[in-house]
Amino acid sequence: MLENIKYLLIPHSRERYGIYPSVLKQVFGQLSRDVQIYIYFTILKLLITLIFLVGALGCELSESHSTATTVVLHCICMLYHEFKYKVELENYDKLNLIQFTMEQQGMNLEEILDRQQFNKVMMTVKKLIFSQCLDLNREQKYLNFLAQVIIIRFFILMLNSPFHFNILEYFQESCDADLLNVLLIIILLMFLEFILLYCLVFVLVIALPLLCCLSIYRKGKQLYSIRRLKKYLDSIPPHKYTGSDDAWMKEDKTCCICMQEYIQHESVLQLPCSGQHQFHELCIRNWFNVSTSCPICRQQLG
Known part of the structure; x- marks a missing residue:
C-alpha cells in the first residue's frame, strides 16, 4: 500500500508512456503532473487546517470547528478522488482504448502545431477517462457540490462577523480567530476554482x-x-x-x-x-x- 502511494506521489518522466504517439506522451505526462500538483496542494490544505483546528480545540465549539471539519472531510475525499484519477492515468489498458477511440475520431496524434489544439486533446483525453470510470464522474459532482456548500456557508458566517479592512485578520475578535482566518484563505482559494461558475450564475x-x-x-x-x-x-x-x-x-x-x-x-x-x-x-x-x-x-x- 505504501509503495503504491509513493509511486503515485513521486513524479515520473513521460518516457513511461513510450508506446504511445508523441502527442499522447505529452498529454498523459501533463495530466499526470497536474494531478500530482493538485494532490500536493490538497495535502497542504489538509495539514494546515488540521494544525489550526487542533489549536482551536481549547475554544468553545462553534461554527469554525464544524466548517474546519467539513474542509478536512472534503480534502480527504478529494485526495481519494485524485488518487483514483492518477491510477486511471497509469492504466495502460484504458489508455490504449483512449488512443484507439481518438484515432477512430480522426484526430492527428503525431503532431499538434499549437497550444489550442494541445489543450483540446487534453480535454478529450480527460473526458474519455471520466466516461470510462463512472465513479470518477459521480465523485467529482459530489465533491464540487460539497465545495460550493462550504463556500456559501462560510460567506454567510462572514456576513455575521464584524468587518475588518485587513482580510488576513478578518476574525481577530474571536477566540478561534486563527482558525477562521486560515479557513478564509483556504475557502477563497476554493472559490477561485469555481469562479467561472459563479460568474456565469451572476450573469444569468x-x-x-x-x-x-x-x-x-x-x-x-x-x-x-x-x-x-x-x-x-x-x-x-x-x-x-x-x-x-x-x-x-x-x-x-x-x-x-x-x-x-x-x-x-x-x-x-x-x-x-x-x-x-x-x-x-x-x-x-x-x-x-x-x-x-x-x-x-x-x-x-x-
Whole structure:
C-alpha cells in the first residue's frame, strides 16, 4: 500500500508512456503532473487546517470547528478522488482504448502545431477517462457540490462577523480567530476554482436581467424622445419649394437623405439645429422614426 502511494506521489518522466504517439506522451505526462500538483496542494490544505483546528480545540465549539471539519472531510475525499484519477492515468489498458477511440475520431496524434489544439486533446483525453470510470464522474459532482456548500456557508458566517479592512485578520475578535482566518484563505482559494461558475450564475441571475431592464429603459426613452420630437415638428410649418430664389433656401438644393433635388411645390422642412439644415418633409419624418439627431450635423433634437 505504501509503495503504491509513493509511486503515485513521486513524479515520473513521460518516457513511461513510450508506446504511445508523441502527442499522447505529452498529454498523459501533463495530466499526470497536474494531478500530482493538485494532490500536493490538497495535502497542504489538509495539514494546515488540521494544525489550526487542533489549536482551536481549547475554544468553545462553534461554527469554525464544524466548517474546519467539513474542509478536512472534503480534502480527504478529494485526495481519494485524485488518487483514483492518477491510477486511471497509469492504466495502460484504458489508455490504449483512449488512443484507439481518438484515432477512430480522426484526430492527428503525431503532431499538434499549437497550444489550442494541445489543450483540446487534453480535454478529450480527460473526458474519455471520466466516461470510462463512472465513479470518477459521480465523485467529482459530489465533491464540487460539497465545495460550493462550504463556500456559501462560510460567506454567510462572514456576513455575521464584524468587518475588518485587513482580510488576513478578518476574525481577530474571536477566540478561534486563527482558525477562521486560515479557513478564509483556504475557502477563497476554493472559490477561485469555481469562479467561472459563479460568474456565469451572476450573469444569468443578476447581470442579464439588469441589462434587459436597461435596454428596455433606453428603448422606451428613445421612443419617448421620438414622439416628443414629432410633436415639435408638427408645430414647424414646412416650406413650399418654388425655386432657387427662395430666401430661406440654402445653397444645397438636394435632400441628403434621399439624394434627390427639390422639385417645384415640394414640402421642405427646415430643422431647428445650429445649421438649420433642410430636407424633404417626408424624408425627415421617416428619419425621426429611428433617430432624434440631425442627419447632417448629428445635433440631438429630442
